[in-house]
Amino acid sequence: MPQEKMPIDLELTIGAAAHGGHFVARHEGRVVFVRHALPGERVRARLTDAGEKAKFWRADTVEVLEASPHRVDHFWAPADALRAAGRDRLPVGGAEFGHIDLEEQRRIKGAIFAEQLQRLGGVQQDVAVEAAPQESADGLGWRTRASFSVAPGGKLAMHPHRSEELLPVQEMPLASGAINALKLWEVDFTGADRVEVAAPAAGGAPLVLVIPSPGTHPRTLARIAAEVGTAADAGAGETVSVAAWDPEEHVLTRLRGRTWVRETALGHDFRVTGAGFWQIHRSAPEVLASAVRDGLAVQPGERVADLFAGAGLFTAPLAAAAGETGHVLSVEGSPGASRDARKNLFGFPQVEVVQGRVDKVLRSHEGALDVVLLDPPRTGAGRTVVEQISTAAPRVIGYISCDPASFARDLGWFREAGWELDALRVFDLYPHTHHMESFAVLRRP
Numbered sequence: 001m002p003q004e005k006m007p008i009d010l011e012l013t014i015g016a017a018a019h020g021g022h023f024v025a026r027h028e029g030r031v032v033f034v035r036h037a038l039p040g041e042r043v044r045a046r047l048t049d050a051g052e053k054a055k056f057w058r059a060d061t062v063e064v065l066e067a068s069p070h071r072v073d074h075f076w077a078p079a080d081a082l083r084a085a086g087r088d089r090l091p092v093g094g095a096e097f098g099h100i101d102l103e104e105q106r107r108i109k110g111a112i113f114a115e116q117l118q119r120l121g122g123v124q125q126d127v128a129v130e131a132a133p134q135e136s137a138d139g140l141g142w143r144t145r146a147s148f149s150v151a152p153g154g155k156l157a158m159h160p161h162r163s164e165e166l167l168p169v170q171e172m173p174l175a176s177g178a179i180n181a182l183k184l185w186e187v188d189f190t191g192a193d194r195v196e197v198a199a200p201a202a203g204g205a206p207l208v209l210v211i212p213s214p215g216t217h218p219r220t221l222a223r224i225a226a227e228v229g230t231a232a233d234a235g236a237g238e239t240v241s242v243a244a245w246d247p248e249e250h251v252l253t254r255l256r257g258r259t260w261v262r263e264t265a266l267g268h269d270f271r272v273t274g275a276g277f278w279q280i281h282r283s284a285p286e287v288l289a290s291a292v293r294d295g296l297a298v299q300p301g302e303r304v305a306d307l308f309a310g311a312g313l314f315t316a317p318l319a320a321a322a323g324e325t326g327h328v329l330s331v332e333g334s335p336g337a338s339r340d341a342r343k344n345l346f347g348f349p350q351v352e353v354v355q356g357r358v359d360k361v362l363r364s365h366e367g368a369l370d371v372v373l374l375d376p377p378r379t380g381a382g383r384t385v386v387e388q389i390s391t392a393a394p395r396v397i398g399y400i401s402c403d404p405a406s407f408a409r410d411l412g413w414f415r416e417a418g419w420e421l422d423a424l425r426v427f428d429l430y431p432h433t434h435h436m437e438s439f440a441v442l443r444r445p
């Protein structure tokens with residue numbers, strides 16, 4: 001690729017928003033995906049990814065020549081593309097819609113969802129995106145989970161979008177006050193590759209999960225745990241837990257306090273261990289569990305499957321609705337999350353927790369199902385699982401998704417099998433980012 005012959009900056013007129021946090025512009029007939037822009041703007045954008053033969057280029061806005069009325073000052077300097085460009089840097093990722101007023105962010109997300117729905121799912125409908133109840137007016141402080149890299153020198157850092165560069169951070173405004181109060185930026189994490197923090201939405205001891213660099217000595221991990229205590233206990237008002245997670249060996253080591261946090265939703269208690277999945281927005285567990293409960297209206301005695309069930313967030317209210325005459329199959333692939341689910345659902349004799357891949361479990365599952373809920377990872381359920389669920393012929397399917405593209409693709413396959421989109425709710429559970437969460441109800445006419 002003759003990079004040196006490429007123009008570096010382009011003046012562009014910005015068109016529609018595209019899935020993934022980009023906005024579409026054209027330069028001499030070629031599509032350029034521009035970040036940190038807004039539809040209708042005229043900007044100067046710096047190419048970040050371009051090749052003469054490439055079908056499309058990527059660019060970051062570095063100067064706004066004609067601004068959209070929806071443009072606002074970014075709330076966080078390291079993620080502000082304009083300020084970063086002034087320092088000849090890339091902005092950190094994770095707050096790529098921070099230059100857009102919140103109402104317009106939601107309108108853009110609705111338009112993107114509707115476009116994916118139409119293009120991949122074959123369904124034409126407008127999509128209104130709901131803010132979380134009691135969302136803060138500034139859309140900050142919602143993350144109960146945050147993940148950081150570690151810069152040389154041991155300080156917490158984040159990456160720019162599609163870059164290996166590490167930029168140290170001193171705060172994370174999207175993270176809850178409880179996470180920021182830990183002052184983990186003061187800790188020397190030398191010996192760790194990554195640091196993940198979980199601070200339960202309802203309070204209670206936070207957990208700092210250290211992912212060690214290969215070969216890190218246990219003494220170094222003990223030193224990190226002690227430093228976290230010194231920096232963080234005062235801000236947390238209690239002993240902050242620290243654990244080490246080896247993703248290669250799947251080993252979780254307790255360094256201080258517990259290896260898990262306690263969460264609650266709809267009156268049910270959950271323990272979530274180490275790197276186990278839990279919804280990130282402080283309101284997401286209640287918002288999504290209520291949507292599932294109301295949208296599926298499970299009746300006493302019904303046979304239910306909760307697929308991709310994690311620690312059992314949705315299994316518990318589904319089991320409460322099905323009652324002891326019902327049956328709920330709760331399927332989760334990760335052994336750690338499945339162990340949590342077993343503990344969390346111990347009080348429901350009608351629940352059967354199965355650890356394994358959803359497609360494998362469904363292949364060997366015998367017995368009819370009245371209701372199926374699925375909440376797959378970003379990649380979606382895939383054709384096999386869609387066909388397996390469809391063949392089970394439940395009266396209703398609930399589909400929770402964090403990715404409109406994989407959801408719309410799977411919906412297209414469900415529609416081929418005769419299912420229709422009966423109801424759809426889309427939630428802005430990731431303010432200031434391009435992400436969104438949806439809950440769909442599918443039925444066969």
Ligand SMILES: C[S@@+](CC[C@H](N)C(=O)[O-])C[C@H]1O[C@@H](n2cnc3c(N)ncnc32)[C@H](O)[C@@H]1O
Pocket residue numbers: 277278279308309310311312313314331332333334337356357358359375376377378
């Ligand atoms: C988006 S999370 C949802 C978890 C849970 N429903 C919740 O809201 O807390 C997806 C879950 O699916 C699990 N998972 C991913 N692929 C899987 C597969 N093929 N089979 C079973 N579980 C899988 C992940 O470990 C993760 O816990």
